[in-house]
Amino acid sequence: MKKDIILAGVGGQGILSIAAIIGTAAIESDLHLKQAEVHGMSQRGGDVQSHLRISDKPIHSDLIPNGGADLIISVEPMESLRYLPYLSENGWLITNTNAFVNIPNYPNYDDLMNTVRAFPNHIALDADEIAKNIGSPRSMNMVVLGAASSFLDLPYSKLEEGIKIIFGRKGEKIVEANLEAMKVGREVAEQNK
Amino acid sequence: MKKLLLLGDEAIGQGALDAGLSGAYGYPGTPSTEIIEYIQRNPEAKERGVHRTWSANEKTALESALGMSYAGKRTIITMKHVGLNVAADAYMNSALTGANGGVIVAVADDPSMHSSQNEQDSRFYAKFALMPAFEPSDQQEAYDMPKLAYEISEKYHLPVMLRITTRLAHSRAGVVRSNVLQENKMHLPEIKDQFMLLPSFARKKYKHLLEIQKDLEMESENSPFNKYFEGSDKSTGIIACGLAYNYLMENYDTCNYPILKIGQYPLPRKQIQRIFSECNEILVLEEGMPLIEEMLKGFLGNPKIHGRLDGTLDRDGELNPKKVRKALGLPQLPTNDIPELVAGRPPALCVGCPHTDSYKSLTEALKEYGKGHVFSDIGCYTLGYLSPHNAIDTCVDMGASISMAIGAADAGFFPAVATIGDSTFGHSGITGLLDAVTQKSNVVIIILDNDITAMTGMQDSQVNGRIEQICEGIGVEKEHIRVINPLSKYFEENVKVYKEEIAYVGVSVVIPRRPCIHVYSKKKRK
Numbered sequence: 049m050k051k052d053i054i055l056a057g058v059g060g061q062g063i064l065s066i067a068a069i070i071g072t073a074a075i076e077s078d079l080h081l082k083q084a085e086v087h088g089m090s091q092r093g094g095d096v097q098s099h100l101r102i103s104d105k106p107i108h109s110d111l112i113p114n115g116g117a118d119l120i121i122s123v124e125p126m127e128s129l130r131y132l133p134y135l136s137e138n139g140w141l142i143t144n145t146n147a148f149v150n151i152p153n154y155p156n157y158d159d160l161m162n163t164v165r166a167f168p169n170h171i172a173l174d175a176d177e178i179a180k181n182i183g184s185p186r187s188m189n190m191v192v193l194g195a196a197s198s199f200l201d202l203p204y205s206k207l208e209e210g211i212k213i214i215f216g217r218k219g220e221k222i223v224e225a226n227l228e229a230m231k232v233g234r235e236v237a238e239q240n241k
Numbered sequence: 242m243k244k245l246l247l248l249g250d251e252a253i254g255q256g257a258l259d260a261g262l263s264g265a266y267g268y269p270g271t272p273s274t275e276i277i278e279y280i281q282r283n284p285e286a287k288e289r290g291v292h293r294t295w296s297a298n299e300k301t302a303l304e305s306a307l308g309m310s311y312a313g314k315r316t317i318i319t320m321k322h323v324g325l326n327v328a329a330d331a332y333m334n335s336a337l338t339g340a341n342g343g344v345i346v347a348v349a350d351d352p353s354m355h356s357s358q359n360e361q362d363s364r365f366y367a368k369f370a371l372m373p374a375f376e377p378s379d380q381q382e383a384y385d386m387p388k389l390a391y392e393i394s395e396k397y398h399l400p401v402m403l404r405i406t407t408r409l410a411h412s413r414a415g416v417v418r419s420n421v422l423q424e425n426k427m428h429l430p431e432i433k434d435q436f437m438l439l440p441s442f443a444r445k446k447y448k449h450l451l452e453i454q455k456d457l458e459m460e461s462e463n464s465p466f467n468k469y470f471e472g473s474d475k476s477t478g479i480i481a482c483g484l485a486y487n488y489l490m491e492n493y494d495t496c497n498y499p500i501l502k503i504g505q506y507p508l509p510r511k512q513i514q515r516i517f518s519e520c521n522e523i524l525v526l527e528e529g530m531p532l533i534e535e536m537l538k539g540f541l542g543n544p545k546i547h548g549r550l551d552g553t554l555d556r557d558g559e560l561n562p563k564k565v566r567k568a569l570g571l572p573q574l575p576t577n578d579i580p581e582l583v584a585g586r587p588p589a590l591c592v593g594c595p596h597t598d599s600y601k602s603l604t605e606a607l608k609e610y611g612k613g614h615v616f617s618d619i620g621c622y623t624l625g626y627l628s629p630h631n632a633i634d635t636c637v638d639m640g641a642s643i644s645m646a647i648g649a650a651d652a653g654f655f656p657a658v659a660t661i662g663d664s665t666f667g668h669s670g671i672t673g674l675l676d677a678v679t680q681k682s683n684v685v686i687i688i689l690d691n692d693i694t695a696m697t698g699m700q701d702s703q704v705n706g707r708i709e710q711i712c713e714g715i716g717v718e719k720e721h722i723r724v725i726n727p728l729s730k731y732f733e734e735n736v737k738v739y740k741e742e743i744a745y746v747g748v749s750v751v752i753p754r755r756p757c758i759h760v761y762s763k764k765k766r767k
Contacts, residue, residue: 058586059588060591071246071413072246075244075246075415080414080415081246081413081414081415082412082413082414083412083413083414084408084411084412084413085411085412085413086355086411087271087272087274087275087356087411087698088271088272088355088356088696088697088698092588092589092590092591092621092624092696093586093588093589093590093591094586094587094588094589095585095586099412107414108486108487108488108489108490108491109487109488109490109491109562110408110409110412110414110484110487111408111488111561111562112562113491113562113563113566113574114562114563114573114574114576115573115574115575115576116562116574126582126583126584126586127586129579129580129582129583130579130583132576132577132578132579132580133576133577133578133579134576135576135577136574136576137575137576150586150589151584151585151586151587152628153584154584155582155583155584156582159582160582163580163582
């Protein structure tokens with residue numbers, strides 16, 4: 049078993065929480081893991097990415113080779129495309145469709161979504177809207193994680209465990225909200241696969 | 242055994258703690274910050290009473306650590322690569338005083354300059370100082386190395402360097418802990434004059450440092466971190482340092498070329514000689530500048546050696562699997578291009594950031610003088626260079642804003658304005674301000690006080706709550722120390738304050754004071 053995942057988004061959108069939960073789930077499943085992330089200046093509203101590698105054998109590189117990623121999981125549509133050089137031929141693109149516009153030259157939204165949808169293996173969902181509808185707008189990232197969950201080759205229960213461990217200190221309510229968001233994200237993705 | 246999921250930085254912190262650490266010193270700097278942050282929140286460190294507060298800058302950190310070593314205890318100093326320039330005076334001389342309790346100088350380099358002003362390679366400093374250095378290839382080695390590092394440090398009475406780079410510093414993996422060593426008991430150096438660098442002593446100590454180089458080389462030859470892997474295909478031998486080893490092995494299930502994996506310096510002469518004589522060509526993979534490659538190649542060159550100097554690898558920037566694959570002559574995997582419509586998304590000041598308002602009013606106050614008047618510094622506020630702010634004109638090194646403004650004013654430039662963050666002011670701005678006061682420079686120093694060291698992720702600022710007193714103590718006239726509130730509703734007032742202080746001939750300090758929005762929202766949540 050080996051999964052190479054690029055997580056993408058804009059600083060502050062919560063991709064590191066997604067990474068932490070998948071990472072915890074992988075460690076709880078006795079798998080090897082490497083997860084490279086971005087700290088420092090780039091975090092301030094810039095594009096951020098994390099390379100997450102899971103395997104049942106030891107992993108060498110902290111970075112995923114170009115053309116080697118099985119999945120791109122993105123919480124922002126334009127950011128999902130920035131890392132296409134990493135995606136393998138049969139890889140999947142899973143992205144939130146809600147644009148985060150903090151630059152003046154953000155592309156035309158229809159062109160952007162057409163480019164995403166032109167990609168054969170993709171799942172696109174408005175995770176912000178879904179999170180809002182279930183009453184926890186801050187759990188957008190967990191909706192996206194849910195959408196990706198069936199591609200991870202990790203038991204779903206381990207992801208739930210990951211949420212409990214990572215958000216545990218924030219209280220029961222937050223844990224529940226995040227579990228629910230992941231579940232709904234998974235369901236929506238199943239319907240749209 | 243249960244694994245801890247740790248960043249490379251955190252693995253160093255845990256490794257040092259488990260190797261009997263008594264005190265950690267440092268100044269925050271990407272990508273080194275998480276070493277001390279980890280030690281700060283570690284419950285065992287708390288229970289043991291390990292010293293773990295931030296220092297004013299890297300030099301004071303290193304000197305404090307030397308004091309702890311003098312008292313016989315094990316210590317670690319952490320900094321980013323350019324921080325070692327600030328600490329260099331203490332660092333170079335610490336190779337002569339040596340250590341009593343073990344000393345690790347942990348330096349995190351930032352090739353490709355993700356969050357830095359240059360990509361200098363700290364291994365050159367280790368070689369320059371004739372100091373041993375360790376370079377982990379993964380999180381487990383980052384955890385394991387402090388134990389051997391302290392052992393060597395105490396055996397040879399010499400500080401040692403532990404060098405990592407961004408990718409390892411900020412990458413997480415499972416780490417297995419080993420036994421926890423007791424902290425040293427306090428004991429003064431056995432040699433009475435060990436830390437006394439009067440010239441006559443220093444000369445002797447330097448001779449001694451030169452003499453033990455052969456022993457340090459032997460330690461490297463016997464080190465578990467320098468490994469020779471046999472290979473049947475001797476057309477090429479590969480020397481891979483630290484992280485570069487991973488990028489190499491990423492390409493092979495079994496590599497047929499002989500490999501020398503380097504994790505401890507000075508270079509292990511025996512193994513280098515072996516790979517050199519055994520193989521027709523040598524490929525050197527280094528994360529950073531071509532240190533080993535240049536040593537092997539020599540000034541007159543050797544066509545057998547390949548790496549960054551002959552274009553086999555890019556001369557600059559960090560390594561990655563793609564670059565190493567190319568250097569090995571392997572085909573790239575099929576892949577997609579980035580669609581043209583994807584636009585760049587550079588980092589930016591956060592929505593609601595106090596610096597935005599500080600800059601807006603400053604830019605307005607300076608409008609009549611044209612462009613190019615603001616010398617700035619290192620921190621979040623450096624992003625004020627970018628649109629839509631376009632508010633500052635320089636960024637060189639910690640503290641340079643004030644000193645450069647002084648020099649420009651000396652040249653007759655008016656107005657000469659400096660913007661510097663509160664933490665940067667504590668780090669290296671105070672001495673510049675002293676110059677300004679002594680020389681009665683005609684400058685306006687703007688200390689952007691957001692209550693925190695924000696860029697590196699919210700560490701305490703050393704001058705918190707004392708900025709006015711410091712300025713006054715240095716000799717800035719009280720009526721020209723002006724505190725303003727950088728909010729858009731005070732825009733007109735703030736422009737006026739700036740204008741008044743620009744008009745004043747002499748040293749003015751303006752302090753726009755409003756907490757970083759991340760500090761503010763954290764406090765609000767509590």
